[in-house]
Amino acid sequence: MLETMDILKDRLKEKGSKLTPQRRATLNIILQNKGEHLNTEEIYELVRKDCPEIGLATVYRTLQLLEEMDIVSRINLDDGCSRYEIKTGDEDHQHHHLICQGCNKIIEVKIDLLDHLEQEIEKEYDFDIKDHKVKFFGLCSDCNKK
Amino acid sequence: MLETMDILKDRLKEKGSKLTPQRRATLNIILQNKGEHLNTEEIYELVRKDCPEIGLATVYRTLQLLEEMDIVSRINLDDGCSRYEIKTGDEDHQHHHLICQGCNKIIEVKIDLLDHLEQEIEKEYDFDIKDHKVKFFGLCSDCNKK
DNA sequence: CTAAGGTATGAAAATAATTATTAATTGAGA
DNA sequence: TCTCAATTAATAATTATTTTCATACCTTAG
Numbered sequence: 001m002l003e004t005m006d007i008l009k010d011r012l013k014e015k016g017s018k019l020t021p022q023r024r025a026t027l028n029i030i031l032q033n034k035g036e037h038l039n040t041e042e043i044y045e046l047v048r049k050d051c052p053e054i055g056l057a058t059v060y061r062t063l064q065l066l067e068e069m070d071i072v073s074r075i076n077l078d079d080g081c082s083r084y085e086i087k088t089g090d091e092d093h094q095h096h097h098l099i100c101q102g103c104n105k106i107i108e109v110k111i112d113l114l115d116h117l118e119q120e121i122e123k124e125y126d127f128d129i130k131d132h133k134v135k136f137f138g139l140c141s142d143c144n145k146k
Numbered sequence: 147m148l149e150t151m152d153i154l155k156d157r158l159k160e161k162g163s164k165l166t167p168q169r170r171a172t173l174n175i176i177l178q179n180k181g182e183h184l185n186t187e188e189i190y191e192l193v194r195k196d197c198p199e200i201g202l203a204t205v206y207r208t209l210q211l212l213e214e215m216d217i218v219s220r221i222n223l224d225d226g227c228s229r230y231e232i233k234t235g236d237e238d239h240q241h242h243h244l245i246c247q248g249c250n251k252i253i254e255v256k257i258d259l260l261d262h263l264e265q266e267i268e269k270e271y272d273f274d275i276k277d278h279k280v281k282f283f284g285l286c287s288d289c290n291k292k
Numbered sequence: 293c294t295a296a297g298g299t300a301t302g303a304a305a306a307t308a309a310t311t312a313t314t315a316a317t318t319g320a321g322a
Numbered sequence: 323t324c325t326c327a328a329t330t331a332a333t334a335a336t337t338a339t340t341t342t343c344a345t346a347c348c349t350t351a352g
Contacts, residue, residue: 166330309339
């Protein structure tokens with residue numbers, strides 16, 4: 001099984017770019033925090049522990065790069081900043097997010113029943129769907145009890 | 147049938163707030179541009195025609211207010227700014243957006259098959275869903291031909 | 293070995309959307 | 323009419339993000 005880091009290295013090479021220590025450190029933080037949905041600032045703080053000389057601009061640039069390389073996805077939870085999570089290669093098992101309006105917790109939803117809906121839209125609107133983003137807002141079970 | 151403007155007036159009064167000329171002008175622009183998805187700057191420019199002395203900050207505040215009052219909804223199309231559209235009272239007929247990656251056109255989708263999905267999620271995750279946002283990215287029929 | 297030319301970087305400045313502050317104005321109710 | 327909270331315009335401040343720029347780092351050609 002190919003490690004994510006090797007995949008990144010290959011994709012960078014294809015593009016004439018290099019896997020630098022800064023890029024390696026940034027990807028490592030994201031890998032080590034699978035399940036979290038860290039924003040840029042949080043990633044920056046964590047990366048600095050391994051790589052204290054890194055600049056914030058480099059983190060921004062690296063995250064952009066990782067998104068282009070299809071290694072992470074950017075999540076927008078309407079909280080004023082971008083968050084990132086590692087992409088699973090498993091295309092059949094996309095997930096979406098439940099955002100609790102009580103405690104801001106983020107829960108990942110593994111169900112994906114959108115295929116059917118997509119087909120219907122593609123037919124009816126003659127629109128070639130490449131990607132979708134779905135968010136659900138509401139109250140988690142903890143907040144519901146209160 | 148109650149006019150949207152009257153609804154706004156009532157809801158503002160309940161809260162001890164007033165329907166000012168600036169607020170009236172802002173809501174009017176949004177009503178007159180049903181089907182568009184104007185951003186704050188665009189709304190500001192249009193409102194200024196009726197109400198030249200209005201400040202941009204007031205437009206921001208008014209849009210926030212209109213969202214709180216459940217009169218408009220804020221749409222985030224990942225283009226770096228908030229856009230707004232009037233809310234239809236018709237809760238059974240929500241709509242979502244197709245965003246063309248070729249020409250940035252926005253198409254409204256009338257189909258709403260998410261109820262089923264929501265029920266499933268509510269059961270499985272014990273999460274009380276209040277709202278959802280769905281966006282589809284891809285290519286519209288025009289862009290597909292090219 | 294050394295120069296050339298590209299990529300990558302940190303620091304700082306620039307930008308864009310939005311929010312806070314403040315002092316003046318407005319308008320509804322006593 | 324008078325009073326007082328709500329509202330406003332103008333401006334400053336903030337926040338997230340991007341760009342600029344001079345420098346550092348490689349790799350390859352000479």
